[in-house]
Amino acid sequence: MINIKQVDFSYGKTPVLHHIDLLVQEGEMVALLGPNGSGKTTLIKLLSGVLRPTAGDIHLNGSIxxxxxxxxxxxxxxxxxxxFSMPxxxxxxxVVLLGRTPFLSLFSDEGEQDRRVVEQAIELIGLAPLKDRFFNELSGGERQKAILAMALAQEPKVLLLDEPTAHLDINHQVEILDLVKRLNREQGVTVIAAIHDLNLAAIYFDRLILLKEGRIFTDGNPETLLTAETIEEVFATSVHVSQHPITRSPHVAIIPRL
Amino acid sequence: MFTRLKKNRRLLILVALGAILLLCMLIAVSIGAVPISPLTIIEMTLNKMGISHFSPTWPPSAETILFQIRLPRVIASALVGAALASAGVLFQGMLRNPMADPYIIGTSAGAAFGATIAMMLPISIVFLSFGLVPIAAFLGALGAVLLVYNLARVGGKTPIVSMLLAGFAISAMLTAILFFMVTLSGRPELLQNIYSFLMGSISVSGWNQIIIIAPLIIGGIVAARFLASRLNALSLGEEGAAYLGINVEREKLLVLGLGSLLTAAAVSMSGLVGFVGLVVPHAVRLVLGADHRLLLPASALTGAAFIVLADLLARTLLAPREIPLGVITAIIGAPFFIYLLRRHRREYAF
Structure with a gap:
């Protein structure tokens, strides 16, 4: 599905990513982890095509x-x-209807089919009662869900998320990630998400990719990857790793330095 | 079902606004030093179009007043209003900034600058200078808006304050250069022309100018309507729009080009008329919502009606003296602008 070959990227003269090689199969659910500035967001932008690699190629379904x-x-x-800010x-x-933009032609507005997709996306995300409310008057969590609904209206094969749960309360975190997981399982949407919370990543994602200073440090499943040694090396923070009592996934607890 | 309802609603609103515009125009042509009753106007117009043959109950002079003086002026007013309001919608959508207006961001001054330079060129061949003025106005408008846009951009965004400051500075600079050049030219009689140009007033003589400018403005508005759904996507910002498959750089150029074309076309008939592009889209957005597919044509029609009425006030309020049109729009628009700036201070900080 997605094949990243020897990709380098720099903003001007500041190198951000070095020799990234990565193959993501259709239907995978992948989390990008790593400290701030390790290149997660840049990688998401490269995958979306809004940034171009300085060197190397990214293949999407065989096309460059x-x-x-x-x-x-x-x-x-x-x-x-x-x-998103909305002026x-x-x-x-x-806003959700904007997700249909790539399917509209220059001379025609949205049709019956587009409308249906939009209604379904709003329904799925559980925002139907709010659909006539102004986007700017929604809470942060509702807004994030609306943006997710907009992305769903694109009927994507690949869903890229950049910190989808940042600034959200735990209820919204769980709702959003549950929904992404469902899309992945039920519709086979390939998901790649940059995420900060190691425990959320361990619970929801099958494959984790740990970035450090613009390189892939390790790539694997949560059980093998999330060890105290690895995390300490990448994040320079002491942690204790145990098992989540219910999901059995690794559970990372920080150890304060004071 | 829902789509049809929505589509019909949009069409219905536009038809209603069109009817209001026609009514305003009818009122405007009937009022003046020699009043002509609306009924007579309709009869005269139908006769002229060869649709009917009412026997004339009016003096021949009424026909001259209507067809050679008032109707061209009212149609020119409608075109100016439609063009400036549409340009306002385009600039606001692209800059993601509800305070943008061709006058405020310096486009109008750029157009005026280009047009005056062209007028001052010692070209005596009439048809050449006739074509040169609108082209120079367009180039001036585009140059000014590109300059302001690049000056006002901070980290991929166009904050309101830097946009206003850049627009103000560029306008002031262009106006200053203009007066300097007029002074240099040693033709003081030009000063009076330029002064009234900068104050803004509808000046057309007969139909010649309208025949050239009208297709530009109407074509420009139709083209802008096709950009409407992409303007909606651009509301999410450049990155968000790119995620939705928009070729952002190309769209931005299209929008700026069209906005400049519309501004230049309007300026070549009216000089600098401010705040129309601000007040009208704002009011329309408040009532009809932010969707550019309705906002754009609705603003064009509303803007047209607005300027038709404003110009009526301009020429009748102190008749036989004429108040510059730009004075009327500024008296209405400037307080509104200040009010918006105060009220939305928080919302507009992004």
Missing amino acids: LGRMKRKQIAQCVAVVPQQ FAFNLRE
């Missing part, structure tokens, strides 16, 4: 991403960024 049209990419890949008073339904 850099040679695809933006519209073509958007028909396959949807992105949920950390936060105008669009209501929730109108």
Whole structure:
């Protein structure tokens, strides 16, 4: 599905990613972990095609991403960024409808089919009662869900999420990740998410990729990857790793330095 | 079912606004030093179009006043209003900034600058200078808006304060250069022309200018309507729009180009008329929502009606003296602008 070959990236003269090699199969659910500035967000942007690699290629379903049209990419890949600001008073339904943009032609507005997809996405995300409310008047969690619904309206094969649970309370964290997991399981959507919370990653994701200073440090399942030694080496923080009492996934507890 | 309802609603609103515009135009042509009753106007117009043959109950002079003086002026007003309101919608959508307006961000000053330079060029061939003025106005508008846009951009965003400051600075600079050049030219009679140009007033003589400018403005608005759904996507910001498959750089150029074209076309008939592009889209957005597919055509029609009425006030309030149109729109628009700036201070900080 996605094949990253020898990708380098730098912002101007500041190198961010070095020699990234990564193969993600269709239907995988992958978390990108790593300290701030390790290149997670940049990797998400490269995968979405809004940034181009300085060297190397990214293949999406066999085509080179850099040679695809933006519209073509958007028909396959949807992105949920950390936060959108919306200067105008669009209501929730109108925002979700924006997800159909890659499918509209220049001369026609959305049709019956687009409407149905939008209603379904709103329904799935559980925001139907709020669909006439202004986007800017929603709470942070509701807004994040609306953006996820917009991404779903794109009917993506690949869903990229950049810190989808940052700034959210635990209820919204669980709701969002439950939903992403369901999409992955039931519709086979390939999910790649940059995420900070190691425990959430361990619970929801099958494959973790740990980035350090722009390189892939390790790549594997939560059980083998989330060890106290590895985490200490990447994050320079002492932790204690135990088992989650219910999910049996690794559970990382920080050890304060004071 | 829902789609049809929505589509019909949109169409219905536009038809209603169109009817209001026609009504405003009818009122505007009937009022003046020589009043002509609306009924007579309709009869005269139908006769002229060859649709009917009412026997004239009016003096021949009424026909001259209507078709050679008032109707061109009212149609020009409608075109100016439609163009400026549409340009306002385009600039606001692209800059993601509800305070943008062709006058405030310096586009109008750029157009005026280009147009005046062209007028001052010692080209005596009439048809050449006639074509040159709108082209120079367009280039001036585009140059000014690109300059302001690049000056005002901070880290991929166009904050309101830097946009206002850049627009103000560029406008002031262009106006200053303009007066300097007029002074240099040693033709003081030009000063009066330029002064009234900067104050803004509808100046068309007969139909020649309208025949050239009208297709530009109407074509520009139709083209802008096709950009509407992409303007919706651009509301999410450049990155968000790119995620939705928008070719952001190309769209931005299209929007800026179209906005400049519309501004230049309007300025070439009216000089600098401010705040229309701000007040009208704002009011329309408040009532009809933010969706550009309705906002754009609705603002064009509302803007047209607004300027038709404003110009009516301009020429009748102190008749026979004429108040510059720009004075009327500024008296209405500037307080509104200040009110918005105060009220939405928090919302507009992004």
